[in-house]
Amino acid sequence: MANNDTILTMDDIVKTFGPVKALSGVNLSVDRGEIHAICGENGAGKSTLMNVLSGVYPYGSYSGTITFDGKECRYRTIKDSEADGIVIIHQELALSPFLSIAENIFIGNEQAKGGVIDWDETRAKAKQLLERVGLPENPDTRIMDIGVGKQQLVEIAKALSKDVKLLILDEPTAALNDEDSAHLLGLVRQLRDEQGVTSIIISHKLNEIADIADNITIIRDGATVGEMYITPETPLDQDELIKKMVGRSLTNLYPDHEPNTPGEEYLRLEDWTVHHPLDQERVIVDHANINVHSGEIVGLAGLMGAGRTELAMSVFGHSYGSHISGKVFVKGKEVQLPNVQAAIDAGLAYATEDRKVYGLNLLQNIRENASMASLEKMSSHGIMDADTEQVEVEKYRKDFHIKCQSIDVNVGTLSGGNQQKVVLAKWVISDPDILILDEPTRGIDVGAKYEIYEIINQLADAGKAVIVISSELPELIGICDRIYTVSQGVVTDNVDRNGFTQEYLMKGMTKDKEVAAS
């Protein structure tokens, strides 16, 4: 690994957008055949740097030099960089859902003779590539019919079809569960060891970086602030890494919080059962029994596809599923929640998993987004009360430290962490008793995560019942008072704070359905 053969050097890269300096002198040096991690807070410039490298921002729009494989690069388009063997896989996958796996692999690179596609060739080559990435799927399967984890593998197969030398992965595991993540990282490692593919990986998950990276470059505020090497003898010091990323030391990733004595039972589900919306035979949530009390923070831990989000959404006004049965009790009284408005009226709030797709209207400003679930409260006879709205939203801008010029700024211009705070503000303004937060810190940086945790603690201290759904076990362990483990739609365990260990929880999350049911 530690050969001194450098495949890529980026020297003093400066990139500005109008008056804003996105990159102000980044240096990056990547050795051939290593897995190189780039770490930094959101907005530090990681993605911008990768866009410079791959030619999204053409040569001339930035200053500094890029040397790849011994020659200087002047990429004008992504095609140019791909021709040299640099392939970037973005966070938002670039796959066409209605096309097959094979078609997607060869998009823009169709296996054709004289403009006519050779389908046999396409399928055969796709099959080979799928074997290389360890994905036993029929190449004719449509992308929309396979999970995100497998889609990620298709992206890598697509990269391999282009004779990749340098593979860039931007947050590859952000949407994956632990199992799929492990498989993906294993594949990256395998590509390095068996085929000498160099990888650059951008990730917020420090455990993952500690596990896979050979070398780390840390970027802060558009400049390189340090490099760290990892060897079996000197494993990664995560505290040191975090310190470099945020420029300050976060002694603890999670704020100290004294658990509240649980108060009145605010929410109870009895035998909650939900079927798949289309495939109505399939049981997604199977006789779930859970409860939450006032002042409590309860986690729902489960692998992707375990039915956590589906459980939450089906309770929240039947927003998911079919043939829903079971009982919901709010403050001891059974309630019917046939639609979202009824759920809100009953005191529920659900902050969605994907804030850009389900949580926010990116075309509207902070004020309009934050009040969206509380319009009835902020109006009389259907006419908006602008002053009440202004005062209320302004209060949460200050309380939640939403960084913005004013609440009339479009939410589309905010960073992920601030967008998430707007989503939280929206639901806190609706003044619920029970908040369900689905992946509240996905894709946001360490500093903003800490602030979100503080908000969650404040909510619990104010007597709300909080349910947190997360794919990151350390996060749940760090903030929850109690954790339910969910596996294949079944609630398999109810673990108290003193039973929190990753190993124990993981057991509950991976329990087989038959075993759990008996």
Added chain:
Amino acid sequence: MSATNAAAPARKPAKKDSVLGTLANNSKQYGIVGALVVIVLVFEILTKGVLLKPNSFVSLIQQNAYVIILAIGMVMVIIATHIDLSVGSIVAFVGGVCAILMERQGVNWMLAILVALVVGLIIGCWQGFWVAYVGIPGFITTLAGMLIFRGLATVIVGESVPVTSPEFRGIARNYLPQLLGWWGPFDGLTIVVGLACIALFAWSQLRRRTKVAKAGLVPEPMAMTVIKIVVATLLIGFVTYLLAMSGNADQGGIPIMLVILAVLVFVYNFILTKTVFGRHVYAVGGNRKAAILSGINTRRVDFTLFVHMGFLSAVAAVCVLSRLSSATAQAGMEFEMDAIASCFIGGTAVTGGVGTIPGAVVGALVMGVINQGLSIMGVDTAVVKTIKGLVLLGAVAVDILSKRKKG
């Protein structure tokens, strides 16, 4: 409008205190108004001053009222990511119903108008039902409606039904009564209303400043407010002058059509910017999934939108029938295209979520001025159509290119 205005002063601190900076920050908002002014001036020169003669100004309003009325509804429909292709056919059908009631059934003209409006509402419910509760895309539903109502209009109207009621024909021709008489060559009422509008504008601008300041934000520079008031005074003053001079020996001043337009624009702008329903329209258009998960009844929003569109189509039908004095099966041909074009010229986003009623109205006026100017110049209607098409393309291209530069 108020939202964007309030936001302007709080943006880039460096630009905050300069008039030019404020202008630059709101370039999109002022851009289309500026374009309208330029177009008016160009045609004023090309028509050798005929365009802005008092009576041709009044006929500009009367002739294009239908586009403005339809654009008001269309902009709301487009913001919510739908489209309505049927409005032209509805104009023909409702106009036919109205004319037949008056001429063949001897119904009083006011009752006939009432029935026409109710028919419009029913048609709106019909289309809203298919879009909101059955889930057929608005494009398809209203494409069907375009055929259905054009067909029905032909069936009930036949060749044509002339309207004889002088009161009904007066809607699109007459003026408000001259309560204050002539003041020299000017209509007194017009002058008073014009001055009141100027005062109202100045007052609202000053009030907004104090409100913004009270909310702890920095208001726009005082010079900017003064410039706005001065420009508005000149514009309103000029229009007032034209209107006060308009008419003939019997009557003049404020056309009834202008009053109808002003009420509709005011009421619908209020609905879209100040009410919960208006908020819902933008929320649904910007992100339907997020709106559903925020407890917004999106079906009801969709349904209500088409009911409004049906109502406004009926209002347009009455105005068109009054102007043409005769219902024909061909009435309202391609009106939907004029309305849709007005919205896009006025800055409405093709993908929904963005747009304003004042924008759509200015878009409609741009089209109207081009129409009127070219017809005064005696340009062939086929050429007029071509030019309008190019203007639409150009306006949206400028919009998209200016956005790209920012991004």
